[in-house]
Amino acid sequence: MDWFPLINSLRxxxxxxxxxFLLGIWLAGAVAKLPRAWKALVDVVLTLPLVLPPTVVGFLLLMVLxxxxxxxxxxxxxxxxxxxxxWYAAVFASVVVAFPLMYRTARGAFEGFDEDLAxxxxxxxxGEVWIFWRVKLPSCRTSIIAGAVLAFARALGEYGATSMVAGYTPGVTATVSTTVYQLWQIGNDALALRWVLVNIAISAVALFVLNWLEGRDREGRRRR
Amino acid sequence: MMLGVDIRKRLDDFTLDAKFTAQDGGSVTALFGPSGAGKTMTLKCIAGLLVPDEGCITLGWDSLYESDRGIDVPARDRRVGYLFQSYALFPTMTVEGNIACGMRTGSREERAERVAEQIRAFRLEGLEKRRPHQLSGGEQQRVALARCLVNDPAVLLLDEPFSAIDEELKRELEDELMEHLAGFAGPCILVSHDRAEVERLSSKIVEIRGGHAR
Known part of the structure; x- marks a missing residue:
């Protein structure tokens, strides 16, 4: 079994x-400071990739890239x-598709932040920089890590936009998800199934980490 | 240095109009009134956390805020100590870390020594490495006050310091607070809705009702 698709997917x-992670935190902080009317509009634009079909995201990316x-x-x-x-074209696709998960989690965490602390x-x-790095970010730490794990899981599962902007070239742009499709199309179900199991295993681990983080956060809140 | 407050601030359904002074020299000025009267809002204006629409806030000969001359000293430069109702201890830092945050200057050794001094003065020995959620309400208040005072404030604002404390413990903590404040020479404003508490602790009472304080 050639492990290139796994290594490529992971990188x-x-x-x-x-x-x-950086974009989501930065924009979540920036959007919170906008006037209400703008906030509603920008928020919709930033969340849109969550509900758009990946083909639409792929099409728009091709129009730019x-x-x-x-x-x-x-x-x-x-x-x-x-x-x-x-291969790195898939990074652009994954960033756009996974971004809303990080952004919304960070935004929710910042909204729950006690302004009295600041x-x-x-x-x-x-100063404001000290407050952000030493108080605000550490207070929202658990939610932000959870957002990053969710974004990672989503990026790993990206197929639609990736296949449009990066295509499928074995050993060059092949990812786990595009490999599964390719193997199924040529009728190599046995190998496809092995990649399916690899994918399920990684995604399940990511979700276990997520649940563990959220459980720990709830416990922390109860003790407070 | 006397603190002079003469400010107005309009919100959609509320107007704050406060004019009073607070003397220094170890006396406590109480800002007394029901909840929603604008007590906390007044404190936030004094601390520079909210900006009034007009008026002035003076400390001795200095202006902290003066709408006519466009003066608005940022909160971080006002040297106004603020004891929050919820204490506002940084949840991810230890007791030591929280107190150290109040230090503005000094080398690493000097800071550590000052923090250790504060820990002793506020009877927090043994709790240095605890986090705020592992402390009782009274202990949290002592940490918050130690953090305020280590910052060497020129003014001290106490926002309902006993509202989160059980009735039986209240008198004990009041005595303790006054003991810790004995060394503080600047103006001190106590916000409270409890008349008996205000009468016990303060030498001057300013009543605030519906945003109106005189």
């Missing part, structure tokens, strides 16, 4: 989770790299 999901499209042409000209049909820090002479 894509890891990179996408790292990007989504394709070699003859604005961003794709720019990257090709300046850096000489293609943004589609390469005010107390202000009266003690602390």
């Amino acid at each position: 894509i999901a890891a990179l996408a989770t790292a990007a989504v 394709g070699p003859r499209r604005p961003l794709g042409a720019w990257a090709l000209e300046v850096f000489g790299v293609r943004l589609t049909m390469v 005010d107390a820090a202000r009266t003690l002479g602390k």
Whole structure:
């Protein structure tokens, strides 16, 4: 069994989770500060990938990243790299699809944050940056880690948009999910089933971690 | 240094109009009134956590806020100690860590020494490594007060310090609080809705009703 699809899936999901982690926290904080009317609109746009069909996300990504499209042409000209049909193209797809999970979890955590804690820090002479890193983020830690785990699980399961922007090239862009589809199409059900089991195992572990985190968080709240 | 408050702030369904002074020299000024009267809002304006629409807040000869001259000193530079009703201890930090947050200056050794001093003064020995949720209400209050005072504030604001405390313990904690405040020379404002408490603890009572304080 060639393990490339697993390694490729894991590196894509890891990179996408790292990007989504930072983007989600940053935008959750930024959106909370917007005026109400703008907040509603921006919130819808940022959550949309959660409910859109992956093919729509893939289509929109191709419109931007394709070699003859604005961003794709720019990257090709300046850096000489293609943004589609390469393994890291799947990172873009996974980021867009997994982003709403991280964003909404972080937003929920920030909304539940006790502003008195930030005010107390202000009266003690602390600046906003210190407050964010030392008080706000640690207080919301469990929810934010849970959001990242959920985003990782979703990124790992990405198929639709990925197959459109990265395609399926064995040993180059193949992921676990695209490999399962390919093997099923050529009738290699035995090998497809093995990849299916690998995928189920990883996703189940991610969900166990998620449940454990949430259980721990509830216990922490009860003791408070 | 005397604290002078003369501010107005309009909200949709509430107008705050507060004008009073608080003397220093170890006297406590009570801001007394029912809940929803604007007590906490007044404290937040003094601390710089809320901005009034107009008026001024002065400390001695200095303006903390003055709408006419466009002065609005940020909360972090006001040196106003604020004891929150919920104590607002940082939940992920230990007792020591919380108190150390109040330190503005000093080397690592000096800070550690000051924190240790505060731990002794507030009878928190043995609790240094605990987190806030592992403390009783009285202990939490002592940590919050130690954190406020180690910051060397020029003004002290106490927001309903006994509302979360059982009735039987209240008198004991009142005595204890006054003991800890004995060394504090600046103006101190106590917010409360309990007339007996206010009469026991303060030397001046300012009544606040429906946002109106005189």
